[in-house]
Amino acid sequence: MGKHLRWLSMGSAIGMGLVLFMGALVTKTESGEGCGTDWPLCNGKFVPAYTIESMIEYSHRFVSAAVGLLVLGAAIATFMKLRHSREAQLFAYSTLFFTILQAILGALAVVFPQSDAVMALHFGFSLVAFSASLLLVIGIRTGAYVPSGSRGASGKGQAGSEDVHAPVMTRNMIKLIWATTIYSYVVVYIGAFVRHTESVGGCLGWPLCNGQVVPSLEGATGIAFAHRVAAVLLLILIAYITYKSGSQGNASKLLRSSARWALLLTVLQIFSGASVVWTLASDWYLLTALIHVVLVSGLFGVLCYMSVLAWRSYKKG
Template sequence: MKTRRWLRRFTFLSMYGMLLILIMGALVTKTESGRGCGDDWPLCNGKFVPAYTIESFIEYSHRFVSGVVGIILLTTLILVFRYSGRKDAKWFVSLAMFCTILQAILGAMAVIWPQSSAVLALHFGISLVTFALTLLLSMIYMRFGLKLSETRPYLSRRVKWAIWLITVYSYGVVYLGAFVRHSNSGGGCTDWPLCNGQVIPELSGATLIVFIHRFGAILMMLFVLWLFFTIRKKVGKRDNLYQAGKWMLIYALLQIVSGGFMTLMMGQDWYLLASMLHTILISCLFGILCYLCVLTLPGRKKATK
């Protein structure tokens, strides 16, 4: 019993730690602190404890937290493989560990060799997948997630495919958002919901990038609405699938609003906070979509916790 309690604690620590890494990574980008440690890795400007500057503090804090969370995740992996009989838990923690190692390698490469905005945006994408995997892992040990691998409400093949396609599409929209951030294109549209006072602005440069991201987000909202009402029609309100669909819709709506709030706060004191909120909401939305994907998989007759 005590071992299970520690296992549960470490899965939650891994999940919250990955979310913190996502937020801190966005903070590094938004404050342009990515070069705060120069070209050195894992040291910072050639020192284990660097001289204090805002940029070096933010960048080095991100590295430090990533290292600590990596150790927590490694401990979680050992606990899961030793004390858990859940095959899905082993898959989630293994994939999360792989993504964490990959992210560390890409992060080091980004410091040593300057990379394009397209590649830098991929770093956020990998971190997002890692968070989703640790979220799924922790949900196994939550009260409503204990039967994660057994809950298989009847859904048509078409709807199951739709859930997976919407999840993949949402990842693409998130990647575009990260690309907007890394390419410093956020000023392409200075107002919201219009773009520079127009429904369809002049599509070039930063404006084109931001407009594509916005259009993609609107389409995603429409897909989420369709999916929610489809799920509500097919399953009961007490079902895990319905509850996940409800939170999917809530996070999608909040994400749209937070994107508008971030645009309106551009150049003001609240902009950084709005950006962090935007990151948290999209992380939660993607995590819920991944949970829906898992619920479409064939279930098992019996699961061992």
């Protein structure tokens, strides 16, 4: 597999992660209007006046454009080097498609003010692009796109390759993983909606919400509480997957390892969400909010990888 493809795919994944991070920074610092209603220029200038808001917003645009070129290069390299792999091409082209889509949505949000519900989708599309780029990198690094008959005669890594190409899963596990991954996207969307509606202060205190187990479900409180309940249910689903994958002796090693990572990231994500509430009125709020975004992005990426393993198992069966 070509070195150019490896570097381009890795650069795309890292770049999309940076785009996600900077997008969250724009939202949290309320820098979305730092360039006014101009796009791609900033307040009518190629080099904007130095204000924190304009520099944050314009830097986000610049990085997004640079990463877009990397994503395009990775898609072309994938077409050239991995024509035999529909899965690799799916991830490369999906990354390109959702990168363009989120860029268009971001530009429209600058020129034409969008609703909070639509702006939450902006983060959601960026997350899908990041996850697709991550899956391409993982597939390349694990040898999943190397045809089984093309492995070296020494057989090095053969067991691992077979596990990647055809992981062992039950049909119930496959369906559960797919359902959990789809549901996790819903949880992420609700979280993005919390950010864009500035509802994070709707539930003060943790684990109770405004000192109550079930608060009044109106306005910001209802939105924030819905996100908490959704996150707890996601934790239960992932914990169950982790338990089932560990209790089945013939389960894929990759599945067991991925499930444990997903569980760890879910727990960390929940506590980082709690830290966002605890630091709401302090100087640490921005840091904890960004950590929360990083963790949930990693969690969704792991769940997407588990879904890919489930798909390979489904095709084998």
